[in-house]
Amino acid sequence: MKWLDRQRCLMDFTLSCVWRRKGKNLGFLLVYTLIIFVVCSVIFFSNALRRQADAVLHDAPEMIVQKMMAGRQELMPLAHQEDIASIRGVRSVEPRVWGYYFHPATQTNYTLIGRKDFRHGDDAVEVGQGVLRTWGAVQEDKLYFRMVDGKALDLKIAATFSAATDLVSADLIMMSQATFRRLTGMPDQFATDFSVRVRNPQECTTIAEKITGIVPGARPILREEIVRTYSALFNWRSGYMIVILSAAILAFCISAWDKATGLSAEEKAEIGILKGVGWGTSDILGMKFWEGMTVSLAAFFAGVIGAYIHVFFFSAPFFEHALKGWSILYPSFRLRPEVNLFELAVLFFLTVVPYTFITIIPIWRVSVTDPDLVMRQG
Amino acid sequence: MRRSSIYLGFSLSCLVALGFLCFIYPHLSAEQYDRVLAEQKRVVRDLQLTDLCLFSEARYTRNLSQADWHAPFQDNPMAFDTFPSGSLVRPTVLLADDTP
Numbered sequence: 001m002k003w004l005d006r007q008r009c010l011m012d013f014t015l016s017c018v019w020r021r022k023g024k025n026l027g028f029l030l031v032y033t034l035i036i037f038v039v040c041s042v043i044f045f046s047n048a049l050r051r052q053a054d055a056v057l058h059d060a061p062e063m064i065v066q067k068m069m070a071g072r073q074e075l076m077p078l079a080h081q082e083d084i085a086s087i088r089g090v091r092s093v094e095p096r097v098w099g100y101y102f103h104p105a106t107q108t109n110y111t112l113i114g115r116k117d118f119r120h121g122d123d124a125v126e127v128g129q130g131v132l133r134t135w136g137a138v139q140e141d142k143l144y145f146r147m148v149d150g151k152a153l154d155l156k157i158a159a160t161f162s163a164a165t166d167l168v169s170a171d172l173i174m175m176s177q178a179t180f181r182r183l184t185g186m187p188d189q190f191a192t193d194f195s196v197r198v199r200n201p202q203e204c205t206t207i208a209e210k211i212t213g214i215v216p217g218a219r220p221i222l223r224e225e226i227v228r229t230y231s232a233l234f235n236w237r238s239g240y241m242i243v244i245l246s247a248a249i250l251a252f253c254i255s256a257w258d259k260a261t262g263l264s265a266e267e268k269a270e271i272g273i274l275k276g277v278g279w280g281t282s283d284i285l286g287m288k289f290w291e292g293m294t295v296s297l298a299a300f301f302a303g304v305i306g307a308y309i310h311v312f313f314f315s316a317p318f319f320e321h322a323l324k325g326w327s328i329l330y331p332s333f334r335l336r337p338e339v340n341l342f343e344l345a346v347l348f349f350l351t352v353v354p355y356t357f358i359t360i361i362p363i364w365r366v367s368v369t370d371p372d373l374v375m376r377q378g
Numbered sequence: 379m380r381r382s383s384i385y386l387g388f389s390l391s392c393l394v395a396l397g398f399l400c401f402i403y404p405h406l407s408a409e410q411y412d413r414v415l416a417e418q419k420r421v422v423r424d425l426q427l428t429d430l431c432l433f434s435e436a437r438y439t440r441n442l443s444q445a446d447w448h449a450p451f452q453d454n455p456m457a458f459d460t461f462p463s464g465s466l467v468r469p470t471v472l473l474a475d476d477t478p
Contacts, residue, residue: 165421
């Protein structure tokens with residue numbers, strides 16, 4: 001209890017000292033908090049997106065088979081559907097008919113999907129919420145397209161995808177396969193690619209090899225590769241942002257090091273006086289320990305909680321522009337709040353601990369010298 | 379009131395808030411997020427989708443996993459690219475792995 005009381009007294013004194021120089025300390029605290037906030041936001045955001053992609057794409061087709069020619073993707077002839085279906089272990093092969101539509105008025109790309117089982121007829125579409133937000137010329141619930149032959153085609157919006165599915169459906173325009181072919185000019189005997197379901201997912205690689213033997217120029221893409229592509233993407237992007245931020249982080253480190261190690265004349269005189277009135281070296285070290293600890297802990301808490309609210313409650317608006325690139329259409333989505341405690345612990349040890357300890361070293365140097373000399377220097 | 383009491387009170391409140399956000403809030407909101415996830419998975423399954431709608435400005439950024447090998451940003455990581463997101467995204471793992 002005596003030790004605790006002593007520490008509390010030291011903390012009281014330290015906080016008084018910090019408050020006495022509040023302008024300088026609050027400015028430093030603000031920058032410290034901002035750095036932790038930004039780094040933590042990047043970590044939270046990229047991890048949450050990676051987990052979301054992993055969970056959502058878990059239900060993607062086990063294999064997509066494209067046809068390549070001269071390094072470019074070509075339309076897949078439907079004649080190959082039977083060839084692939086005849087491979088042992090293949091459960092089903094379904095042609096996917098899809099493509100892109102560039103809308104010149106809004107300079108936006110949309111994804112078109114043609115479905116055989118489209119239930120709203122040949123003169124209607126089902127669209128994502130992003131299409132409604134961006135198309136611009138939605139009049140009387142109709143979308144106007146320019147067909148491959150230059151003629152206009154207007155299609156009624158019969159239904160919309162739920163806003164909850166924006167992350168995967170924001171730019172989708174779904175229509176009947178006949179309408180898709182009329183709009184894009186894709187011949188009846190072709191599809192964009194095949195979606196292949198297999199009986200045993202462990203046989204995917206073997207089946208993919210067989211497909212490349214049967215279909216000339218086939219390029220099978222496995223689901224695990226799709227998931228890994230997204231995992232690598234978010235690792236890459238978070239790393240990229242940290243690299244961009246590294247200059248700011250480095251500047252902060254230099255400033256923190258300078259503040260922690262370069263004692264002002266006032267601080268030196270203060271230590272001399274404290275030693276003169278009977279404070280021991282351990283008391284002065286304890287006082288400085290609490291100074292580093294209080295500032296860095298406050299910055300850590302404020303930064304982490306702020307980052308959590310920024311990413312999980314407000315969907316990271318500060319990163320939206322970096323993510324958007326040049327796309328007009330961006331989905332609105334909320335990320336599932338999950339925090340990796342290991343990463344939080346690493347962040348704690350990389351931010352709180354170093355600053356706390358670098359504040360002690362110069363004080364130790366000063367506090368072991370003669371108080372009279374220190375006061376004269378001050 | 380002692381300054382240390384104010385600071386300890388602040389730290390304790392932050393710790394409780396952080397604990398709530400990390401351990402309790404995810405459970406409280408789990409049902410809502412599970413519902414959204416189930417709906418997203420249903421759309422992915424029904425429409426046989428392969429990619430997230432994050433970058434829609436170009437075909438090779440909209441469907442990252444389906445992009446062809448000669449899409450500009452996949453030539454090499456520093457290749458000149460028309461679209462900024464080409465600099466932010468990484469080539470598909472297919473290129474790195476040499477898998478079929």
